[in-house]
Amino acid sequence: MKKKILELINKKNKSKIISLTAYSKNIATILDHFCDLILVGDSLGSVLYNYKSTREVSLDTMIEHSKSVRMGIKKSLMVVDMPYNTYKNPNEALKNAKQIMSKTKCDAVKLEGGKKIYEIIKSLVKNKIPVMGHLGLLPQSDKTFKFKGKKISERNNILKDAKLLEDAGVFSVVLECVEASLAKIVTEKINIPTIGIGASNNCDGQILVFDDLVGLNPINVRFVKKYTNIRNEITKAVSKYSKDVKNKKFPQKKHSY
Numbered sequence: 001m002k003k004k005i006l007e008l009i010n011k012k013n014k015s016k017i018i019s020l021t022a023y024s025k026n027i028a029t030i031l032d033h034f035c036d037l038i039l040v041g042d043s044l045g046s047v048l049y050n051y052k053s054t055r056e057v058s059l060d061t062m063i064e065h066s067k068s069v070r071m072g073i074k075k076s077l078m079v080v081d082m083p084y085n086t087y088k089n090p091n092e093a094l095k096n097a098k099q100i101m102s103k104t105k106c107d108a109v110k111l112e113g114g115k116k117i118y119e120i121i122k123s124l125v126k127n128k129i130p131v132m133g134h135l136g137l138l139p140q141s142d143k144t145f146k147f148k149g150k151k152i153s154e155r156n157n158i159l160k161d162a163k164l165l166e167d168a169g170v171f172s173v174v175l176e177c178v179e180a181s182l183a184k185i186v187t188e189k190i191n192i193p194t195i196g197i198g199a200s201n202n203c204d205g206q207i208l209v210f211d212d213l214v215g216l217n218p219i220n221v222r223f224v225k226k227y228t229n230i231r232n233e234i235t236k237a238v239s240k241y242s243k244d245v246k247n248k249k250f251p252q253k254k255h256s257y
C-alpha cells in the first residue's frame with residue numbers, strides 16, 4: 001500500500017483527518033497546506049456546471065478538472081470520484097479507473113455504494129487501484145436526499161455495508177448525511193478511517209465542498225459551516241475594478257508598457 005495511504009489510515013484514533021474538495025489548481029495549491037486528503041468530487045456537476053444531478057458528470061470532465069488539481073497538490077492524498085455509470089461492472093470499472101489514475105496521476109478513486117459494488121471494489125483493489133468508499137446519502141443514486149439512519153433497517157444496512165467495504169479493501173469511507181450515533185457505531189466498528197460530511201464529529205475526519213465552506217456556492221444546508229463569504233469579497237473587488245475603469249483610474253502608468 002502507498003505510504004500516503006498508510007499514513008492516512010494510521011491517523012485513525014490519533015488525529016482528525018482534514019479533507020476538502022478542489023476542482024482546480026489554484027484552490028488545490030492553497031488547500032494542500034492544510035489537508036490530508038483532497039477530493040476531486042463529482043459535486044462539481046452541481047457546483048460548477050449547474051447540473052440537476054451528479055449523474056450528468058462525464059469521465060472526461062472529471063479527468064480534466066483532476067489534471068488541473070494535480071498541478072496544485074504536493075503533499076495531500078488526491079482522490080478522484082468515479083462518475084455515475086463508469087463502474088457498472090468490474091471490467092468497465094477497471095478500465096475507467098485505470099484511465100483516471102494514469103491521466104490524472106491521482107492516488108485513489110472513490111465509488112458510491114456498499115453491497116451492490118462489493119465485487120467491483122474487490123476487483124479494483126486486487127488490481128492495485130486504491131479505493132475510497134462512500135456510504136449514507138449517495139448523490140449518484142439517492143432520490144430523497146434526506147439524512148440516513150432514522151430507520152433500523154437503514155442503520156443495519158449502513159453498518160453492514162461499511163464492514164463489507166472494509167473487507168473489500170477500501171482504505172477509508174466517506175459517510176454522507178449519516179445520523180450522529182450511527183456514524184459513531186460505524187467509526188468504532190471498522191478499522192479504517194471514516195470521513196464525515198453531515199455525519200457529526202464522531203467520524204475520524206471531515207470533508208466539505210470547498211465552494212460551500214467559503215460561501216462561493218450559494219446554498220444553505222445544515223451541515224455546511226460558511227467560514228467566510230467570499231462572494232462579498234469578490235463583489236467588492238469587481239465593483240471597485242468596474243468603477244476604476246469607468247473613472248480612468250485603472251490601468252495606471254505602472255500597469256502599462
Ligand code: KIV
Nearest residue numbers: 021041042043174197
Ligand atoms: O462529490 C463530492 O464532492 C463528494 C463529497 C461531498 C464527499 O463526494
